[in-house]
Every structure is written in structure tokens, then in C-alpha cells.
Amino acid sequence: MLISIVAPCFNEEDVIERFHETVQKVAEELLPLGHDMEFVYVDDGSRDRTLLLLKQLAELDARVRYVSFSRNFGKEAALLAGLRHASGDAVIIMDADLQHPPELIHRMVALHEEGHDQVIAKRTRTGDGALRTVTARLYYRLVNRLVDVELVDGVGDFRLLSRRVVDAVLDLTEYNRFSKGLFAWVGFPSTTFEYENAVREHGRSSWTLRGLLNYGMDGLISFNNRPLRAALYLGMGLLLCTGLYTAWIVIAALVNGVDTPGYVTIITAVTAAAGMQMIMLGIIGEYTGRIYYEVKGRPHFLVKATNVEGSPERSTGG
Ligand code: UDP
Ligand code: MG
Numbered sequence: 303m304l305i306s307i308v309a310p311c312f313n314e315e316d317v318i319e320r321f322h323e324t325v326q327k328v329a330e331e332l333l334p335l336g337h338d339m340e341f342v343y344v345d346d347g348s349r350d351r352t353l354l355l356l357k358q359l360a361e362l363d364a365r366v367r368y369v370s371f372s373r374n375f376g377k378e379a380a381l382l383a384g385l386r387h388a389s390g391d392a393v394i395i396m397d398a399d400l401q402h403p404p405e406l407i408h409r410m411v412a413l414h415e416e417g418h419d420q421v422i423a424k425r426t427r428t429g430d431g432a433l434r435t436v437t438a439r440l441y442y443r444l445v446n447r448l449v450d451v452e453l454v455d456g457v458g459d460f461r462l463l464s465r466r467v468v469d470a471v472l473d474l475t476e477y478n479r480f481s482k483g484l485f486a487w488v489g490f491p492s493t494t495f496e497y498e499n500a501v502r503e504h505g506r507s508s509w510t511l512r513g514l515l516n517y518g519m520d521g522l523i524s525f526n527n528r529p530l531r532a533a534l535y536l537g538m539g540l541l542l543c544t545g546l547y548t549a550w551i552v553i554a555a556l557v558n559g560v561d562t563p564g565y566v567t568i569i570t571a572v573t574a575a576a577g578m579q580m581i582m583l584g585i586i587g588e589y590t591g592r593i594y595y596e597v598k599g600r601p602h603f604l605v606k607a608t609n610v611e612g613s614p615e616r617s618t619g620g
Contacts, residue, residue: 306390311381347374372604378479402460412463419490425499449525451486481588533582
């Protein structure tokens with residue numbers, strides 16, 4: 303069996319060589335079991351020596367394939383490129399920063415051989431800030447209420463995918479990619495195991511608060527139109543309340559005569575309604591924006607350099 307390791311790399315000059323050494327060691331251990339390995343490294347427009355190091359690795363090790371983007375297109379695009387350029391019967395996706403322990407590959411391959419199409423490594427949140435842990439927990443609780451696929455906290459992109467899962471994921475050509483959700487959507491027999499999260503040794507996480515917020519929004523919006531529906535119900539509920547309230551005022555005025563004008567209530571009602579409308583507009587805008595991106599059908603990434611023969615020069619949406 304040929305196993306592809308797919309690793310997106312963005313400014314990983316400090317760790318990439320060590321990463322390759324570690325996975326090479328794993329590859330040696332897997333060889334007697336009848337498994338070959340190839341390494342697909344996607345340089346996501348790094349501004350440091352990552353690409354240079356990848357080229358060196360490729361010269362030293364014929365199993366190394368690299369793809370380099372013309373600029374930073376984001377991890378999701380890098381993952382997609384990695385899957386496109388991987389030729390293995392099974393593909394293991396992992397971060398290049400050594401936060402995904404390569405020793406676990408053995409376990410993944412063993413579980414795959416037992417017949418699981420997706421082997422998912424679930425990390426504990428050791429080393430994460432308390433705030434990030436709590437918000438993540440709340441977020442997943444909310445998301446699973448709303449979306450159609452089940453997303454699990456701690457389940458990231460460290461997983462093994464069988465060839466048929468990879469092909470299925472590659473057939474999904476949407477522009478706004480939320481891999482976690484796409485993998486869950488594809489399905490097939492899956493199994494999950496837990497591992498202790500390693501703290502990043504070098505460099506720093508490229509997630510900003512804003513990045514995380516946007517990522518969270520993608521997870522919410524990408525998988526159905528339930529938020530849109532919720533906005534509709536909210537609006538209807540509000541309208542009903544307003545109707546009842548108006549009726550109440552009219553009746554009160556008829557019975558008691560006109561009392562002091564309810565300045566405060568009017569202001570409250572107006573602002574509440576305006577707020578509600580803004581929310582609804584926002585939600586509609588979210589979906590429209592996504593349609594806009596899909597319709598444009600722009601490529602997910604542009605390749606600047608690669609050593610993969612017959613590489614799809616660029617990846618178009620449809
Ligand atoms: N990454 C990438 N493009 C980006 C940001 C990150 O390819 O724009 C890669 C990065 O090199 C690493 C992985 O995605 O291999 C995870 O990134 P990071 O460690 O910053 O995220 P975290 O581990 O905090 O989720
Ligand atoms: Mg990391």
C-alpha cells in the first residue's frame with residue numbers, strides 16, 4: 303500500500319526538516335510491513351526559506367513532492383492542493399509543525415487496515431488557553447445544533463483518508479472550503495482515537511482571533527441554510543409581538559383615554575426592530591456573498607513551483 307503524507311507548510315523553516323526526518327523514520331518502520339510512503343508538502347506562499355528547504359528535501363529524497371503557491375492562499379487551499387497531488391492508496395493529513403505526533407501514523411494505518419475509511423485523531427486541548435478552550439466548547443455545542451453534519455471539538459485535520467474518501471472530497475468543488483465539515487459530510491466508515499496535544503515548539507500559531515471567528519462562521523454557514531430560516535422565524539415572531547403590542551395600546555387608549563406618550567417603548571421597539579433587520583440582512587448577506595464566490599469560479603490556488611509531473615497547474619472550482 304502506498305501512503306501519502308500531506309502537510310501544508312506556511313513559514314515552517316524552523317521545523318520542516320525535523321518534521322521530514324521524523325516521518326522518514328516512520329516510513330522506514332512501515333516498509334517491512336509492506337507500505338511505501340510519499341510526502342506531499344504544500345508551501346502556502348511562505349515568506350521564509352520553507353520553499354528552499356523543500357527543494358533541498360526533494361533532491362535528497364525522491365519520495366518528496368512539493369507544491370508551492372504563488373501567495374498565501376490559506377490552509378484549506380493547501381490541503382486541497384495536497385490531496386490533488388497525492389497518489390497514495392491512503393492519505394494522511396498532518397500539520398508540519400510537529401503538533402501532530404508522527405508516531406501515531408502506525409496506529410492510523412493499523413486502524414485503516416481493519417477497514418476504516420477515515421481514521422481521525424482527536425486531540426485533547428492541552429496547551430490551549432482557557433479562553434480558546436471555553437469558546438471552542440461553546441462553539442461546537444452551538445454549531446451541532448445548527449448544521450447537518452456532526453463536528454467534534456478537538457477533531458482537526460490530523461486524519462487518514464482512504465482513496466475513495468479522498469476522491470469524494472476532491473469531487474466537492476465548492477469555493478468556501480470547510481474541510482472539517484467536508485470530511486464529515488463525505489462519511490464512510492470512520493473511527494476516532496484520542497491523543498495528547500503537543501505544544502508548538504517553534505514559530506507561532508498563525509491563527510488570529512479574527513481568523514478563528516471567520517473560521518467559525520464558515521463552519522456555521524457552509525452546511526445548510528438553517529440560520530436563514532431562523533432569521534425568518536425571528537422576524538415573524540417579532541412581527542407578531544408588535545401586532546399584539548399595538549392592539550394592546552389601542553385598547554388601552556380606548557378604555558383609559560390617551561395617557562402620557564410612551565416615548566421609551568417606542569424607541570425600544572424601533573431599535574429592536576432595526577437590530578433584528580440588521581441581523582437578518584447580515585445572514586442573507588453571508589449566503590449571497592458565498593454564492594458570489596462560487597459563481598466566480600476562481601481557482602482555489604495558483605501554483606508557482608512544483609516537482610510533481612503532470613500536476614494540475616491550477617485548481618479551478620468546477
Ligand atoms: N498553514 C498553512 N497556511 C496558513 C496557515 C497555516 O498552510 O495560512 C499550515 C501551517 O504551516 C501548519 C498548519 O497549517 O502546518 C496548522 O497551522 P497552525 O499551527 O498555525 O495552526 P494551529 O496548530 O494553531 O491550529
Ligand atoms: Mg499548529
